[in-house]
Structures are given as structure tokens and as C-alpha cells.
Amino acid sequence: MSLVSLGVVSVLFTVGTYLLLQRTLSRVIIGLGLISHGANLLIMLSAGAPGQPPVLPIEGSQPVADPLPQALVLTAIVITFGITAFLLALALRSYLLTGSDEVEDDIEDRRIARSRHDAEAASIEEDDMHEVAV
Amino acid sequence: MSWLLPAVVAVPILAAGFTILVGRRLLLQRVVAFSTVGFVLAAAIALLVQADAADPAVAQIGGWPAPIGITLIADRFAAIMLTVSAAMLVAVLVYAMAQLGRDALDWWFHAKYLILTAGVSLSIVTGDLFNLFVGFEVMLIASYVLLTVKSGSNEIRATMTYVVINLVASALFLVVVAFIYTTTGTLNFADLSVRIQEIDPGVRSALGVLMLVVFGIKAAIFPLFMWLPDSYPTAPTPVTAIFAGLLTKVGVFVIIRTQTLLFSQEGPSTLLLLIAGATMAVGVLGAIAQNDIKRILSFHIVSQIGYMIMGLGLLSIAGLAASILFITHQIVVKTGLFLVGGMVEEEHGTGALDKIGGVLHRSPVIALLFLPLALSLAGIPPFSGFVAKLALLQEGFALERWVIVGVSLAASLLTLFSMTKIWGGVFWGESTPAERRSAPAMTIATGAVVAMSLAVALFAGPITDLAARAAADLIDPSIYAGFVLGGN
Structure with a gap:
């Protein structure tokens, strides 16, 4: 039992x-x-x-x-x-x-995720600039 | 004297009910709340005097003898904890009175605060495992409601994490209770300390580790601390201050009580020392990465828990005495630091380091209150933190535990760094306009806490002796068992 x-x-x-x-x-x-x-x-x-x-x-x-x-x-x-x-x-x-x-995600997690997102966006922008220059 | 033991639990609960009954008569609520917390402090001091001078007060509820009935006991360790906690409860209540009406503290604050007081008292004076569960739950339920005072989306999210984690811990606690009752047939600490020696050593250490996990979650030791820096900073200052000062330390208190009473072993415990070192390191590294006063201080709560566990891990009279001294110092300093942080927030509407500056010129009093507490937290002589850390390090050296000594010194250095970060960010630099002045009562309450911290340093000799006597009681479980079972 x-x-x-x-x-x-x-x-x-x-x-x-x-x-x-x-x-x-x-x-x-x-x-x-x-x-x-x-x-x-x-x-x-x-x-x-x-x-x-x-x-x-x-x-x-x-x-x-x-x-x-x-x-x-x-x-x-x-x-x-x-x-x-x-x-x-x-x-x-x-x-x-x-x-x-x-x-919801933790505030700090969101902040870090956002900063990575921003960094990625910036690097994509740089690539675009590079292509335009080429 | 033993009637005081049930009184420190029952009086706050009755008073809480009374403050609800009187409704929105603020003055009456304040008088009742203040006199109740004051009574708890007076009772705690009386219990401490008795525990130190003669045998500790023991109350058998309902007159049932020890293993059958519910036991309440205030031995030296419990009486020290209760006295320091009650002193903080009084100071923070005065601080909260100044904020009530100005900030988001609502009408039922006093009722919740008194229930919290009852929960803390019961957790400290209880003599059996299930009552400890009840005490913890009373304390936690009050803390859940206090955390959601503002009930914005951030507070709700943070409280949700806090409640869920604590509920899981409580369920695990019940599992431990079930296992212990199955193996020993008793839940009374004193009776347990005798009977647990008779069970299989493997089962015994499994129970010990399970209990360490349960109270480790409550005390926020590595790796079970992640809920703390997330949930504490969102609450109003008086609430965060009392949580920071008391809740985790009650968890540490219970870890020390159970590990010495039920699962004591010969010589230092490598597991506990590992946990202690990791807690110190991770907490202080987390603090360095933060940019908000309350968040920095919240990570330091975690870091400082490591030192308390270190004293327990060394498991000698001097180590435990250092731990007790450290808890005493830490309850005072941590509460004080949060109160100061709250005063900065009160004046500027934010605690973000990069948004405020020049507080030293505009409100020198706040800077004056912050400095001794911050230096004490880092362990700079001649403040209370130095005395406590020195005691820990001396014992670490004596037992030749070099790694933990090194880690604790490095963590102290990083603590100092993170305190200078707050100092540089908030007190120096370009002056930012203040929104309003903090109330005089807040300064008085914080000043009283700072004075207590200085008193711990000033009377370090007698307090260390007292801690050593308390530790001597802890190291031999038969003394505690004698107190509870002996007379009957």
C-alpha cells in the first residue's frame, strides 16, 4: 500500500x-x-x-x-x-x-539582450556601409 | 521569565489584528506598532540577560513535556539573534513612519510589519522543526505582501519569482520534515539531536545536505541565491532594509542551528567552506557589475552570507563565535546601508549611480552616515566589520585553511572597490538637483543604526566573549538537549 x-x-x-x-x-x-x-x-x-x-x-x-x-x-x-x-x-x-x-524576463537580462541586439544592429549597419563603399 | 517566549510571538500577532481593527487612525496604528516592537526588543534583552547569566528560558507550551509538546527556547545564540533583530525592527519602523504618507507604503503596513516580527521571533525561538516551518511561512507570507505594496508590473514580476522560489523551498522543507519523522520519529530539536546519532550515517548526511539546500535557498547561499538580487531592490526602502537585515540571516541562523545540533562532525567541513568561498566570490563579482545602489547592496548581501557560512564551515568554537559576531555586525550594517541608500533615493527619485552626484555637498549628513557603514562592510579598522572579519581570518589561519582565507580577503578588497564606486558615483562629482529633502525621522533612525554599528566595534571585547560562550553552547549538542529535556 x-x-x-x-x-x-x-x-x-x-x-x-x-x-x-x-x-x-x-x-x-x-x-x-x-x-x-x-x-x-x-x-x-x-x-x-x-x-x-x-x-x-x-x-x-x-x-x-x-x-x-x-x-x-x-x-x-x-x-x-x-x-x-x-x-x-x-x-x-x-x-x-x-x-x-x-x-517576463529579468530586467537585467532584458538590458543585456537589448545591448547585444544593439551591437548586432550596429555591426550590420557597418557591413551595409562597407557594401555601399565597395 | 519563560512566559516571554510565547509573548514575543503572540503579542505582535494580536497587535497586528488590532491595527487592522482601528482602521485608518494612523496615530493609533503607529503607537501600537511601535510599542509592540519595543516590547519585543525589551523581552529579547531580558531573555539574553537570563540566557547569559543562568540557564536559558525554556517554555513548554500547554505544559506538555519536551518531546511531546511544542518547545520554545532562547539559548545564548537565539537570544543574541532576537535582540539584534528586534533592535533593527524598531529602527526601521521609525524610518518607515517618516516615509508613510510620503511614499507608497499603504495603510496596512503596520499589520504586515507586525506579522513579519512575529514570524522572525518564532523562527528564532522555536525548538522544533515543524514550528520552524510555521515560523518561516508566517515571516515569508508577510514578506510577500510587503513586497507587493506598490503592485506595478516590475514589483509583480519580482515578487512572482520570490514567491515561487520560496514555495518550492517550503515544499522541500516539508519533504525533509517527512523524512526526518520517518527515520527518527520526532521533530523536537533536542530529542532529534539524541536520536539522529542512532541512524545510519549515510541517511544522516543525506538529510543534512537536503536541509542545507532548503535553508540555503532561504539564506541565499551559492548556487541558490539568484532570486535575491532580483526581488529585493524593487520594494520600498524600509521593506528592503528589513528584508536585507533579517530574512536571509534567519536562514543562516537556522543553518547554523541544524548543522551544529543535528549534523555536527569532527573538524572543518570542506563542503561548507567551498560553498562559503563561492558565495563570497560570486556575490561580490555580481555587485561590481551593477549600477544601482540597491542592486549593488543586494549582491553584497549574498557575498556577506559567505563569511557567515565560513565560520560555520570551520566548525570550531572560535569559528562559530566569529560567525555569530559576523551575523550581529552584518544585520546592523546591512540594514543601515539600505536605509542610507533609501535616503538618497528619497531625495533624487532614483538610485542609479550615473544619474546622481555631489550628495556630499548638498546633504553631508547622508555621506556621514554612509561612510562608517561602507567601511565597516569592507572590513576597514576600526569598524565592526574589521573585528568580525579578523576573528574569522584568525581562525582560518589557525586551522590552516589557506584557500578560504585568500578568497575572503580578495572578496573584502572587491567589497571596498564597490563601496568606493558608490561613493564616487553618488557622493562626489557634479551636483544633481534634489527633488525633496528626506524627513528628519529617517536621519534619526539611520543614525541610530550607525551608532549601533559603532557600538559593536566599541564593545567588541564583551560581545566577542558573549559570542564565544554562545558558540561553546552550540558546539556540544548535549548542552542544548540538556536545557530542553533535562528539567523534565
């Missing part, structure tokens, strides 16, 4: 990582959601074997499930939920401002 869960965790992480590397914000957010689910499931797995509900009074002599990871996962889910909502708001704001869902 835990092997199947472990498989699910690894699939969630794989798909999540793939989506995270996309340029579209909505996919990045979905990817993050999947990765967080994977992490949460992993915490559930750390509880070990399933057992009786850890609620008093305990009936019978069967082992009781470890309640701590359940508590941890609840906290983690709430935190992830909050941040995902914030990310969605950011993505919406970004969409309203730029009109597209794509992640």
Missing part, C-alpha cells in the same frame, strides 16, 4: 516539476500545487502503518494510527492553500498589467 502511495508521490513531484519549468504562470501555479500535494502525501506516509482512529476512548487492542503527521499535514495544507490563493491573485494582477500569462 505504501509503495503505491510512494509512486503517487513521485508522479506528483515529476509532473509538478515539469509544469514548474513552463513559462506560463497558470502552469507554474498548478505545478506548485502538485508538488505541495506530493510533499503533504509524503508526510502522511511518515505516519507508518494505518491503525485505529487516534481518538479516546480506544476500543480493542489494535494499534492506533500516529496522529502527529495528520496534524502537521493539516497545518501544511492550510499554509499552501493561503499562498496559492495569493499567487493566483498575483498572476491575475500580472495578467491585467501585461495582458499575457507569460513570465
